[in-house]
Amino acid sequence: MRTLNVDLGARAYPIHIGRGLLERPDLILPKLRARKVAVVTNETVGPLYLERLCAGLRLENLEVVGVVLPDGEAHKNWQTLNLIFDALLREHCERATTLIALGGGVVGDMSGFAAASYQRGIDYIQIPTTLLAQVDSSVGGKTAINHPLGKNMIGAFHQPRLVLADTETLSTLPARELSAGLAEVIKYGLIRDAGFFAWLERNIDALRALEPEALGWAIEQSCRHKAEIVAADETERGMRALLNLGHTFGHAIETGLGYGQWLHGEGVAAGTMMAAELSRRMGWLGEEDLARIERLFARAGLPVTGPALGVPRYLELMAHDKKVEAGKLRFVLLRGIGQAVVTDEAAMDDVAVAIEAREKS
């Protein structure tokens, strides 16, 4: 088992990574404020892992409330969030109850927001069961639900007390979702670690084959990078914005197609190619580096072009994005592999040409 500490002062918490952590209630017990937990999962993950987790907790004489939500981004809304509140209130969960999120990013984001707002805030623990959630959405305290007019528009910053990333749960993950998670792993190399990017070029096949050593290392490095960034900038005013590499374009893709058509990581991969293309056109990124990025995404099983929405639609969708400040489009671009920067210097003409070059023809 590998352990990282996310250093946030009074709200610091550990991330444990390893095989079989679902069956380690001893890691959970010291974090509880009462002998009652509510485990939130969904209809896909529940049948696979809920009982395994709950059995261990019950053996420790904990009272366990299970909440099973419908699966999918389409359900990341008020109605589903209310199912959690309904269960917590029906089962008389008090302020000292800890909520455990067992599932992917959607379960984590919704459970986190439920924990942030139930009785104005209760503790929660994340047990992410997808690669994407393990390397990204379980770290950093961002919680949210979607609104018909925008993704993740309603939420809170709420740090978990503990994250358990059980790599065994990836064995039941569809290949497409594994690839989507790899998009975020590759992102960390692109943002700030050229050495890790080169390591990924050598090990991408091992990762897709779920080779345990490679997987553990990739998750640890990704979490370390994100944890360092989050610790330095908890509320997203500066460095943390770098994590949004590919996301301005990516959100436009996800929204333009309707939530759930493309996976988040797929949107990020194609969006990152647009950001890289824009970086090249601004003279910031070399041809060869652009080609290396495209090759790695392709080998990871990810799209390297966006859907053909048309440039005007892309621009319109991006103007709705919450990373707009004072009406100006801010982008995260690359000044090389391992070196991302936030800028508002991109000319709209270049943005349009970059989108066009990376739209599916």
Add this chain to the structure above:
Amino acid sequence: MRTLNVDLGARAYPIHIGRGLLERPDLILPKLRARKVAVVTNETVGPLYLERLCAGLRLENLEVVGVVLPDGEAHKNWQTLNLIFDALLREHCERATTLIALGGGVVGDMSGFAAASYQRGIDYIQIPTTLLAQVDSSVGGKTAINHPLGKNMIGAFHQPRLVLADTETLSTLPARELSAGLAEVIKYGLIRDAGFFAWLERNIDALRALEPEALGWAIEQSCRHKAEIVAADETERGMRALLNLGHTFGHAIETGLGYGQWLHGEGVAAGTMMAAELSRRMGWLGEEDLARIERLFARAGLPVTGPALGVPRYLELMAHDKKVEAGKLRFVLLRGIGQAVVTDEAAMDDVAVAIEAREKS
């Protein structure tokens, strides 16, 4: 104009109290991060004061988005909260937009929670227009909506950047609501200031007649007491619990009758009489002090007995209250006028007898 500072370190904010503050955009401008504000009000307060506030803001070249909600505690729910989010998104409000709550406690609580969770947190300003909101719900950062199974069950701690208490707005407040606000004013005397309680005994008629000097002083003292308590204990683990004097019984009354039958302050007054009665039965409060409290509530136009729900129903409702920890009922009781304490020493027999003694026969 009187000004108090709520000392919360990086989140400190001023409370201004005085006549005509609605028409003082100069107090608001320095607190804004962008030239756009969204003003949330309701169908009762809107026609009286919305245009007066907005006209001043527009003269300062601010873009102003107005959001008018249905009035009443019955609307303090998801559906109404979503009306705020719908408007913010439809009008492209960004993270730097400031939300202004113009209205009573319900508008303040909902707007505050909307501000806490819109894009994971934007700034907000409170302009409370009821006495209750001016002395209580606009101070302390508590925001929430109700759930069918309990009051204020979903919310956040989110501090305003500024509070403007315009005492002129009380001229349009129904007498019954003025009395309900006085219940909270009296509460501060009971909790920690015997001198203020005695001042209230001398000035209760002036307050009911909206005599400006008396009103200003009473609001300032109430806000000062609450601000001191909140500054010492922002997240309600210790001293802040004293503010809940009368609330455990009071919430039971409000829930038992169905939200909106009794005003919050009315529930608090009758609930405080039950707490005082229990204190007397435990030998903590003298007969004469109990009589003084009853007299002052009555002169303020408040109920001094609870509705006849029956003791078992009261106990059942209190067991659902969120101030239950580990299944034990905690109460705020009085060891004299001006001296409230939190205790779990009350015997259930005494609780039952106190309720019975203070139920309407």
